[in-house]
Amino acid sequence: MKGNFCEEFDFLNEEKKQYFKSCVAKLLNQTYLNHLKTDGVSFNEDYLFVVENFSLFQAYFTFGGYELTHHQEINVLSLQNSFSFAKRKFDKESTLYLLGLRLLFDEKIKESVGSSAVTVRISEWIDKLIDYGIKDRKPNFQSMSKILRNFASLGIIGKNKGKWEDLETLFIIYPAILLLLPLENLESALASIEQEEKANDSTETAIDDSLAIL
Template identity: 30%
Template sequence: MNLDFISSATAKELQQFKSVCNQLLSRTFVVRTLYRPGRERLNNPDYTFLSIHFEAVRDYLSLLDWDLRHDEANGCFYVINTDEANRLILSKRETAILLALRMLYDESQERLGLEQDALCTVREVLEKVVTDYAILPAKPNMDEFRRAMLVFENHSVIQRIEGRYNQADCRFAILPTILTAVSAERLHEAAAVLRKEENADEEAEENTAD
């Protein structure tokens, strides 16, 4: 383990070092490019910093039981807790929305260019989650939907481009980080479980009404 960087870094470098570590611990991912509403895509200076100082950040985070990984093909760094602690627990509806995002990303992969982001709207997500894949029986409350989307944005799974998440025409990007957030092995299995649970809930409500 080599932490020489911390003792030799400038004040500015140490500040960015701390910022990057905090981002990884709070957001899981650091992505290569960023969207800014109303502006073009920007290269992320924190991604560049991690590319240069990967070993120093990795060794520091390992002291806290975090494993830093680099997915160069998809343009992101991310961390995994080696003790399987500090996991984000999603509600059923949040999980359904996340699965719909992964499905939309998969559908877009064939036409994706080098950027690898999938651009879509809130309307498309709602159609997938209710109509096309029937993960949920009805459209979620838009305030609840907005809160779920903000959770995913805070963890760098999506980035807003235009509008608000409680508006059907809101445009956003699904980032390649979704491939790590929802593995291919878990995608259809989780969707099937959600459908089964929703059907069971509906049957229970019908029996109670009778």
């Protein structure tokens, strides 16, 4: 990056300076920024702006101990903190739901043509949780919607309208799920579920919450 951060930031006009601050706040709150909006078609202007000014954003976040990465192969921006106390952990149920989302993404992406994200209905999502052996009955809708909202706040999933409790609501699963739950952790989680089913122990899970640490 030519010059220093302050010099390059001052070079922006006032409108872009405000937009820069807005994108910084979104990245800090979301962790992941995807190239598509929740409709799965329109481009995300925030993503495009950060990519266009990537070196400037990267320099800014470095000051705070963050690493901004552009995963060009899946068109996702991620923001990670280097301090362990700043990382987020998921509880057992959230980790299981995360696993379900990853399995559903892998299944549906094969059917998607020209898109790196997939769109599903809540009703299909619930059926898949049972099919995958993650749930043995329909989940508690209040608990489910809370977890899905949390994932949406991270930039893993998103929806345009409707309620998370509504069976007909459509939502999108972003490729950012590949970063939050990579293949090696997916395989470990699946093996843990299989072992748990064999032991017929429905009160505990061997899935390590650490695989869901940001």
